[in-house]
Amino acid sequence: MKKVLFTDLDGTLLDLFDYSYDVALPALDALKKRNVPIIFCTAKTFTENEYYRKTLGIDDPFIVDNGGAIFIPKNYFSFRFDCKKRNNYCVIALGASYGELRAALQAIREETAFKITGFGDMTAEEVAKDANLTVAEAKRAKKKEYNESFIFDEPGEKEAVLFERIREKGFAVTHGGRYYNIHGEDADKGKAVKILTGLFEKEYGVVKTIGVGDSRNDIPMLNAVEQPALVKNKKGTWLDISLQNLYKAKGGGPEGWVEVVEKFISNE
Ligand SMILES: [Mg+2]
Structure with a gap:
């Protein structure tokens, strides 16, 4: 079954204090080898997303500005859908200007x-x-x-x-x-995750979605995926939410992120 990983950046894939990600590199490689899309779902801007995508060699769609818009690389999906063309992307905007x-x-x-x-x-x-x-x-x-x-x-x-x-x-x-x-109002990580999941389902049939985050702005994303996961936050504890089958990683930031990838993708 096609697996799709939705991930927050700050405090999740990237360390909250110095934005480092070195510890996650082997797990990122493992995902790429398995053709698991790595979908950034973040408060970060288009320009920041582009930077990290380039740096980490990721070519998958991404969700910017906390669900404000979805950027999908041209020809990423084999079918047409409603979107605005912008350079090499097809953009679905949900947010206010x-x-x-x-x-x-x-x-x-x-x-x-x-x-x-x-x-x-x-x-x-x-x-x-x-x-x-x-x-x-x-x-x-x-x-x-x-x-x-x-x-x-x-x-x-x-x-x-x-x-x-x-x-x-x-x-x-x-x-x-x-x-x-x-x-x-319509810009939320959860709505964006659902729209993208729909596109992946159209392309691959049934998909399994995994979402990983660390803080309150991730709740809509965690609610929209099949397997939600949390990494520890800066206080060394987890965001206080109750969600069915929520996985809580023992590590914080990228260390916890690796744990989630290993548990639900690499070792499954
Ligand atoms: Mg975060």
Whole structure:
């Protein structure tokens, strides 16, 4: 049976603190040898995804900006489907535009005086410092199209007010490893996973989907796959969710990721 792996990047395939992935390289090779698609499903931008795909030699579709859009390489599937052509990709967009999202954050800031700082308010140097990225990495991280990441510098109890304001404006919010993300209501990792799974099923018949993540913004993805898995987060524990047949890896970040790949793909 065709297996398809959906994976978060930050804190899952990539180490949360230094974005390293060396420990995962042999498992990545094993997946490629078995022709298991490795689908990035991440808050990262198109430009960041392209960078990691190139670096890791992955040619499969990917989900950017927390489910904002699905990029499918041209001719990846043997059939036609509805999408927008963009260079060598076929794009299915689910999210609101960056301009709309920035405007909503600006309005909330004016209404509430909350300390909200988006990537769009920061220079590449500031993003680099805050996210522990190089300036080149920060420039890629700032190229958002369907999502805006922001720092919410307020006491925890104000989070509910923030979430309410975002919903009132017709958008959605998620909280990832480091940042909050505002995005379109229809942009969610789960919807994107379901659309892509449908395309894989059309191509291969029955497929088995495995999803691996570490934090709250992964919940829709974990709900949309047959075999959900969590790696340990920065606190050395797992995201507190109850999901049927959820696998909890003993390792954090890429170490846990390798464990998941071995358990459900390489050793099966
Ligand atoms: Mg993550």
